[in-house]
Amino acid sequence: MRKTFEPAPDPVIVFDNVQKTFNLRHARSLKQTVMAMVRRTDRFEAFNALDGVSFAVHPGESVAVLGRNGSGKSTTLKLLSGVLRPTAGNIYTMGRIAGLLEVGAGFHPDLTGRENVYLNAAILGMSEAETEARFDDILEFSEIGHFIDTEVKRYSSGMYARLGFSVAVHAEHDILLVDEVLSVGDAEFREKCNRKMSELQSMGKTMFIVSHSAEQVRKLCQRGIVLSHGNVIFDGPIDEAITAMQQKQR
Amino acid sequence: MARMREHTAAPVLEASHKPSKYTIPGASRWLLDVFRYRHLLSLLLKKGTTTRYYGSVLGWAWSYVKPAAQFFMYYFIFGKVLQIDKGVDLFPIYLFSGIVLLNFFNEATKAATNSITGNAALVKKIYLPRELFPVSAIGSAFIHFVPQIVLLFVVCLVFGWQFTWAGLISMLFAVVIVFVFTLGLGLFFGAINVAYRDAKNIIDVALMFSIWMSPVMYTHEMIRGVLPAWLYNVYLVNPMTVGVELFHGAFWGPLVSNPSAPDYLLTNTIAAMGITLGTLLIGQIVFRRLEGNFAQDL
Numbered sequence: 001m002r003k004t005f006e007p008a009p010d011p012v013i014v015f016d017n018v019q020k021t022f023n024l025r026h027a028r029s030l031k032q033t034v035m036a037m038v039r040r041t042d043r044f045e046a047f048n049a050l051d052g053v054s055f056a057v058h059p060g061e062s063v064a065v066l067g068r069n070g071s072g073k074s075t076t077l078k079l080l081s082g083v084l085r086p087t088a089g090n091i092y093t094m095g096r097i098a099g100l101l102e103v104g105a106g107f108h109p110d111l112t113g114r115e116n117v118y119l120n121a122a123i124l125g126m127s128e129a130e131t132e133a134r135f136d137d138i139l140e141f142s143e144i145g146h147f148i149d150t151e152v153k154r155y156s157s158g159m160y161a162r163l164g165f166s167v168a169v170h171a172e173h174d175i176l177l178v179d180e181v182l183s184v185g186d187a188e189f190r191e192k193c194n195r196k197m198s199e200l201q202s203m204g205k206t207m208f209i210v211s212h213s214a215e216q217v218r219k220l221c222q223r224g225i226v227l228s229h230g231n232v233i234f235d236g237p238i239d240e241a242i243t244a245m246q247q248k249q250r
Numbered sequence: 251m252a253r254m255r256e257h258t259a260a261p262v263l264e265a266s267h268k269p270s271k272y273t274i275p276g277a278s279r280w281l282l283d284v285f286r287y288r289h290l291l292s293l294l295l296k297k298g299t300t301t302r303y304y305g306s307v308l309g310w311a312w313s314y315v316k317p318a319a320q321f322f323m324y325y326f327i328f329g330k331v332l333q334i335d336k337g338v339d340l341f342p343i344y345l346f347s348g349i350v351l352l353n354f355f356n357e358a359t360k361a362a363t364n365s366i367t368g369n370a371a372l373v374k375k376i377y378l379p380r381e382l383f384p385v386s387a388i389g390s391a392f393i394h395f396v397p398q399i400v401l402l403f404v405v406c407l408v409f410g411w412q413f414t415w416a417g418l419i420s421m422l423f424a425v426v427i428v429f430v431f432t433l434g435l436g437l438f439f440g441a442i443n444v445a446y447r448d449a450k451n452i453i454d455v456a457l458m459f460s461i462w463m464s465p466v467m468y469t470h471e472m473i474r475g476v477l478p479a480w481l482y483n484v485y486l487v488n489p490m491t492v493g494v495e496l497f498h499g500a501f502w503g504p505l506v507s508n509p510s511a512p513d514y515l516l517t518n519t520i521a522a523m524g525i526t527l528g529t530l531l532i533g534q535i536v537f538r539r540l541e542g543n544f545a546q547d548l
Contacts, residue, residue, distance in 0.1 A: 014272070022546060030448050082276030082377030083545045092272035105375040108297055110304045119297060122290035123376060 010094070011056035012175055012206050013080065018089035020050040020075055020230075049075040051230040052089070059174075062207040064217035064238060066245045067227035073210045076227070077179055080208065095174030095206075098124050100165065107164065109153035113144055116152050117167055124171040134170045141196070142166035143189070162189060169196055176200065178209040194219065214242045276377050276542075280534060283379035290378070291386055298390030310397075317353060317398055321346055328467050338469060339506040343406065347501040348466035348494045350398045355428055355490060356457045358391035362436020363453045366444050370548040380541055381534075384436040388429065402501055409505050417500040423519060424496035427526050431489040434529030441533075441540040445547045464490040465498075470512045486512055489529075492522035 023044040050072045057063050065073050078084040079091055081099050106123040107116045117138055121131040139148055142163045144155075152160060169176075178197075197220055201207060211217050217224065217238065224241025226234040226248070234244035284291060303309040325342055328334045335341030365383040366373060373380060403411075435453075443449035461467065463485070470491070474482055485491055495515060503509035512518065 010271075030446055078545060080275055082274075083374065085276050085542045091275055093275055094272050097275070099376055105371050108301060110301045111297060115297075115300070119290075119293045122287075122293050123372065123378065128289050 009059055012059050012094045013055075013057035013208065014090070014092040015053050015055050015076075015079075016090040016092070018050055018053045018079065018086045018091060019048065020072075020079060020084065021087040022047045022049055048230050050079070050086075053227070053230070053232055054089075055225055055232065055235055057206060057208065059206055060201075060204045061223060062201055062221040063209065064221040064224045064241070065208070065210045065227060066212065066214070066217070066224050066241055068212065068245075068248075071227040072230040073212070073227055074179065075230075077177055077208070077210050081177055093175065096125060096172060097175045097177060098168060098171040098173035099177040100168045100179060105164075107152050107160070110151055112150060113148040113152055113155070113163055117148075117163070120164065120167045121171060124168060124173075126172055130172055138163075138166045138170045141170065141192075158186065158189075165193060169193070169200070173205065175206045175208060178207065178211075214245070218242060278379045278381075278541075280538065281381050281385075284381050284385050287379060287382055291382060291389070294382065294386035295389045295393065298386065299393055302390070302394070313394055313397055314401065317350065317401075320353075321349060324349065324467065334468055334472075339508075340409065340502060343402075343409065343505060344469075344498060344502045345466065346405070347402055347497045348464070350395070350402055351424060351428060351493055351497050352461055352464065352466055352490070353398070354391060354395040355432055355493075356460060357394065358388040358429075358432040359435050359439075359453060359457060361387035361391050362432065363439040363443055363450055365436070366440045366544060367447070367450075367548065374545050374548055380544060381437070381537065384433065384440045388432055388436060392429065406501050406505065411501070411504055414504065417504060420496040421500040424493040424500070427489050427496075427519075427522055428493040430530055431493075431526040434526065434531070434533035437530070437533035437537040441537040441544075444540065444544050460490065463488060464494045466494055469510065470495070471510060486514075486518050487521040487525065489522040489526050492518050 024047055053072070053076065065076055067073050075084065077099075079086055080093070081097060106120045108119065111119065117135065118128075118131055121134075121138075122128075126134075139145075142159075142165075144159060144163055147155065147159065152163070155163070176197075197207070201220070207220070209217055209221060221238045223236065224234070224238040224245075225232060226241050226245045228248055233248065234241050279286075303312060306312065308315070321342075324345060329341050329345070338344055362384040365387040366380065369383050372378065373383075439449045439453050465473070470486070473485065477485060492515075495512060496519065498509065499511055499515070503511065
């Protein structure tokens with residue numbers, strides 16, 4: 001928690017009245033589009049995934065975004081990573097952002113583990129020199145060992161996830177986005193992941209975690225933002241946020 | 251709820267001006283961003299080359315087998331059976347120099363059109379300048395095209411080809427025109443293909459015609475008599491026609507006594523460059539407009 005006598009640092013993430021509207025397309029092809037135009041039926045149906053969400057995250061904070069399925073959690077994360085753009089409102093970020101969005105999304109099955117580490121690191125915005133400097137750490141953390149020069153399609157799903165997590169967590173970043181990936185690997189590796197995340201936290205990195213599992217985030221985060229139907233219904237200490245979410249569910 | 255106010259009322263910035271130290275997620279600088287991601291681009295190209303013939307015994311030999319088989323098929327049917335080679339000296343080289351360039355165009359356009367949908371996992375998960383995908387698709391096709399040019403070059407050397415600056419410049423211009431034209435088409439159809447997969451089929455059909463819409467199998471003189479004058483002119487400024495004619499000038503021209511280049515080839519080249527740049531501009535603008543919806547349409 002920030003001391004009151006320190007000057008408030010500028011936030012690293014700003015969501016300013018962000019709205020995201022999806023057009024649910026009813027016409028799936030050119031033919032259906034033309035048919036809909038002829039019949040004058042609606043080709044689109046608007047749906048607000050986020051409806052005027054505002055918050056600011058300060059450096060070093062670990063924030064959990066909580067909420068039920070369809071509450072807008074993943075949309076928030078995608079907007080933050082830049083994959084989606086807001087319909088209205090503004091989002092600003094400061095510093096490098098790395099996403100743990102579904103580990104191994106950038107893996108190619110026919111490439112070796114080593115080649116995939118370089119490729120995935122580059123996708124996360126790391127330069128060649130940075131990847132080389134961290135390669136040994138990545139390898140050690142992933143516990144892949146000499147399988148690193150085998151094609152990843154021969155990996156077990158646990159190995160695949162471990163390598164993906166390892167690359168992401170070693171990426172050079174100021175803000176780490178995490179999307180329900182703490183469930184990778186066995187219990188031992190999960191424990192290791194949690195330790196690594198705490199370590200990153202103590203280094204002053206900002207973390208932004210999306211989850212619907214209360215127990216996982218209770219240990220990692222100090223602050224929780226609860227979303228419901230695209231609105232912020234609570235923003236405050238994590239324990240109260242979890243209570244607020246559970247009350248909402250009842 | 252009091253606590254919530256406290257948090258959100260923390261220094262939320264004025265919406266109207268963005269302080270310079272902040273960035274907006276997903277804001278890109280058009281194609282220029284691709285150069286910022288050179289390292290990633292080189293890895294994507296490497297991925298394209300290493301996985302291309304993964305698991306095949308002959309591997310890169312297929313890059314030669316396929317064009318060679320295609321070449322002999324066309325040579326036999328068009329040269330010998332239909333006897334188009336009457337009056338065209340060294341018809342095999344004429345044919346080969348055009349076909350090599352056309353193959354690059356076809357492969358690159360097709361790959362670029364499918365590049366966004368093919369990388370759906372990445373496009374949906376992580377922000378990268380999306381132009382990277384068509385550019386790397388065309389780059390991979392280009393890497394595949396280089397050994398074919400080398401082969402063509404060696405064959406021409408055997409027939410007594412001699413270096414000229416004009417030849418080299420013609421070849422470079424042809425490659426640049428076709429590359430940029432493909433990039434424009436690839437951005438345009440690649441972006442449309444995300445929402446309407448019809449684009450892929452449109453490109454498939456269009457590429458079927460491409461071999462007839464430039465003087466690869468026949469000479470431009472043969473078509474001059476058939477087309478009305480205005481259509482013939484359109485045909486001549488088509489960037490692929492210009493590219494193929496420049497390739498003929500670079501490789502086949504020096505080997506024969508009277509290479510018949512079309513009149514005003516220089517003017518046509520300039521016009522084709524204009525069309526090419528226009529295509530690129532339109533492709534990029536359409537790509538930009540549709541890019542925001544990629545993640546939700548895939």
